[in-house]
Amino acid sequence: MFLRAPRGLLRGALTLALAASATVVGSTVAQAAAPQLALSALSWEQSSVDVTTDYAANKLTWTVTNTDPDAESVRGTVTMRMRSSVTGALVGHDWVARYEYGQTCCSDAGYVSGTPQESTYQFHLPVRRYSDAATTTWEVTKLTMDSDDASAAVSGARLKSFGYAFSARTLIDSSGPTVDSISLGGLRKPYLYVGDRSATALYDFTVQDGQSGFWKGTIKLAGPGGQSVTTPFTWEREDYSTGFRCGSVSGGDRDGTYMPCSIGVTLPAGAAAGSWRVASLVLKNNAGGQTTYKNPTAPSITVTSNAAVQADDFTISPNPVDNWRDSAKTELSMSVTGARKGVSAVRVDFEYGGCYASGDPIVKDGRIAVAVTMYRQIERCRVEGIAVVDGGGAVALYGPAYAAPDPGLTVNRLPSTTAPVVLGASLDPATLTASEASYRSPTLTIRAAVQTAPVDGISVYLYDTDGEVASQSFGGTSQAEDGTVTSWVYLPWDIKPGRYTVGFGLDDAAGLSSHWDMADRSDSRSLPGGPLVLTITED
Structure with missing residues (x-):
């Protein structure tokens, strides 16, 4: 059955629908275009550079545009690398220059002219004199741009529409990087505690390469049961300075001809207990040349999870000690279990060096004891690390110096509460x-x-x-x-x-x-x- 609606009701419904439609259309607002950053120009001053007889630099110039009319700054980085004419691959450490609107120094790219909406910069790239062949190519591999909330990057094929590369005549690098010595860094003693967490040992050395300069390398530690850990490393520029860092140490020069390194090698939780040695150190220079040191002369570390030898019931007596007028003697003792052939050494580290342990450990009332001296008027000495070594070379480690269980020991000075009488x-x-x-x-x-x-x-x-x-x-x-x-x-x-x-x-x-x-x-x-x-x- 068809029901006819009253005419007035239909007219009202139609009016409401039109009104709703008008409201939707009227609510549509044009969105302002988001600010855009773009690279509008980039070129090298010279298409070819000859560095066979002397050092030379090539000037790179580029222009950045910004559609934000309210922008007040532009900043970014330009990254340059060398490409081998022998292998066709990018080789050597990248060269990253920072730039910023209005900044004309210091050792990075310089602002040339313009406004934050269109600004020009330049950088003089020192061209390396050595490569793996008589000719090589330098390329801009990436350029980043930042301004307020906008950011952009140009790399790969997009850079090839600009004058992004130049060729260089170079000398051929005839040798690889060298290292004089390798030593342990950071550890109080050559021991590492690996319990239910990973642990890191630091190795210190200085790499030298007087031709193309040091690029990168790997260090490999080998332990019992065929276990090994290989760690890659290279040097990096400091975040907030013009200096350089290789691992955890700063220093060296931008060419990589001299670079001190302190490299952390992390052993995973459950790493085998026993002696771990440096099995190899591989170094590459900026021309791709490689030097491999197999089983180099370097200190080994003894790894433990305190499974074979254990110590507990640590005590310092007397404590406190009277060191007001002269150094004072006390004794650190403990109970030791699991030691083979007795205990050969107890090595103790103290915070700030206000105390020191000396002499061989002795057995006293069934406990292992070592003499401790507290210097005159030192207020307190916190025990930072204890290494208990048995006659077979197994080790038990304690204290924060080894990231091991902390016995919580402190030698205290006898308190004085009475003023002079x-x-x-x-x-x-x-x-x-x-x-x-x-x-x-x-x-x-x-x-x-x-x-x-x-x-x-x-x-x-x-x-x-x-x-x-x-x-x-x-x-x-x-x-x-x-x-x-x-x-x-x-x-x-x-x-x-x-x-x-x-x-x-x-x-x-x-x-x-x-x-x-x-x-x-x-x-x-x-x-x-x-x-x-x-x-x-x-x-």
Whole structure:
């Protein structure tokens, strides 16, 4: 059955539909185009460079456009590399130059002219004198652009529409990189703890290549059971400077002719316990030349997870120790299990070097003990690492120096809580004529109690009859074994005849102070035996 709607209702529905349509159309707003960065020009000044007789550079110039009218800066990098004419492959370390709008220094690309909407830059590339053939090619391999929220990069085929490359006549590199020596870096001792996590050993060496310069390399460690780890490395430019870094050490030069390296080789969790050695060091230069050192002379490391030998129940006794007046002796001991042929060595590292362990370990009451010396007045020594070595060469490691379980040991100095105490004092002489006072200083002898911390500082004051300071002096001092502290009373050259009272303050090595017969201090104490009076008479 067909139902006819009233005419007025149809007209209202049609009007609503048209209104809704108009609303949708009216809500459509044109979106502003996103800012765009583009490379509009790039070329080398010379299409060919000859560096066979001398060093030379080739100037690269490029222009960046930015459609953002409000942009105030442009920055980025340009990357250049050498391509072998023998293999056709890119070879050698890349050369990355930073650029920024308005910046005309320092050792990177320089701003030439323009605005943030269209700006031109240039960079003088030092062309390497050596390659793997008599000719080679240099190319721009990538250019990046950044401005506010916009960024872009140009690489690959897009660069070939510009003058992105030039050729160079070069000398042929006839040798590979060299290394004089390899040493361990970072480790306190040649041990590495590998428990349920990976661990890293550092190897230090300096690579030299006087022709094309060092590029990259690999270092391989070999361990028990055929296990091995190979780590690639190269040098990089520092993020916020013009310096260079190879591994964890900075230094060297931009050409790679001299490059110190500290390379971390990470052994995975569960790496085999025992001796790990440097099996090979492979070095490549910027011409692709290679030097391989097989089994080079280098220190091995002993890896452990503390499975064979274990130590526990660590103790330092006595602790604290009295090292206020001289170095003090104590003893670090532990229980050791699993050792074969006894314990041959216990090596202890302390934070900041305030203590040291010496001598061979001894067996004492069934425990392994080693002597420890704490230097004079060192406040505390935290144990950073303990290496327990058995007669068969197996090792157990403890402490943060080895990223191993921490025994939590600290040698502490005996606390001192009492300020210096004076038992009496005297002046010699106690009377001077005015003329004598111009060239003599009375000796002040203080009898102080021998306490935990020795007296090491003194201040001496001379008061007139009104309680005003007539003279003062201060400085370091020492305390004799019987407690005596000796100083002098400074007298002004124009001191007037009269009676003067001597007051003084004492400081000790613990930073505590006491004051005696000082009229201008509320915390001053009265001197036992009465005040010290200096009399100046007429001539």
